[in-house]
C-alpha cells in the first residue's frame with residue numbers, strides 16, 4: 001500500500017513558459033524547483049516538448065545538478081527524447097502523447113492502439129534503470145495493456161475530472177472520479193504503482209488525493225499560476241496540506 005500521503009511532484013514547465021515569453025533567463029525554472037523543494041515538494045516534473053515551448057534540455061541538465069529531489073521527465077516516444085533521457089538519466093520518465101498543435105497534453109497515451117510503438121521505449125528506459133510511467137486515461141483496457149507492457153507505474157489522466165469540477169458539473173465529476181478510482185484499484189491489484197495528474201487545483205485535489213492506491217500527484221499549471229498571487233512556497237504548502245487532509249480524513 002502506498003505511503004499515507006501521496007507524494008507531490010511539482011511541474012515547473014510554466015515558469016519556463018513565462019521566461020521564454022521574453023527570451024531571457026528570468027524567471028528561472030531551476031530556482032522554482034529549489035523553492036518547491038523548500039516548500040515540501042517530493043519531486044520535480046518537467047516536460048521537454050518537441051517544440052521546446054517551455055523547458056529545454058539545458059534546464060534538465062541544470063536541474064540534475066541543482067536539486068536533490070527525484071526528477072520526473074515527461075517525454076514523447078521519439079528517438080530524440082529517448083536519447084535525451086538516456087543521457088540525462090532522470091529518476092523517472094513518464095511517456096506522454098504529444099501533438100504540436102495541442103496547448104497541453106490533452107488525453108492519455110493510447111497504449112492499446114500504440115502498444116508496438118511504446119514497447120521499445122519502456123524496455124530501453126527500464127534497461128537503463130529509469131522508472132517508467134505511462135500517462136494513460138483511467139480506463140480498464142489501458143491499465144491491462146500497461147501491465148502487459150511491463151510498466152511499473154501508470155499516471156492516470158485527471159483532466160476530464162478536473163474540467164468537470166471547474167465547470168461545476170458535479171454528476172460528470174463523480175463519473176470521472178469513479179473511473180479514476182476503478183483504474184487505480186485495477187492497476188494496484190496488478191502490482192502497478194499509481195500516479196495521477198493534469199489540471200489539478202485546490203478545488204479538485206481532495207477526492208483524487210483520497211484515492212488510497214494513488215502514490216503520487218503531479219501538478220503544475222495551477223501551482224505556478226497561484227504562485228503569482230501567493231508565492232510558490234505558499235501554493236505548494238497549501239496543496240500538500242489539502243492532500244494530507246484528504247488522505248487522513
Ligand code: PXP
Nearest residue numbers: 105135197198199218219220221
Ligand atoms: N502529468 C502529466 C503526464 C502531464 O503531461 C502534465 C502536464 O504537463 C501534468 C501532470 C501536470 O498538469 P497540470 O500542469 O495541468 O497540473
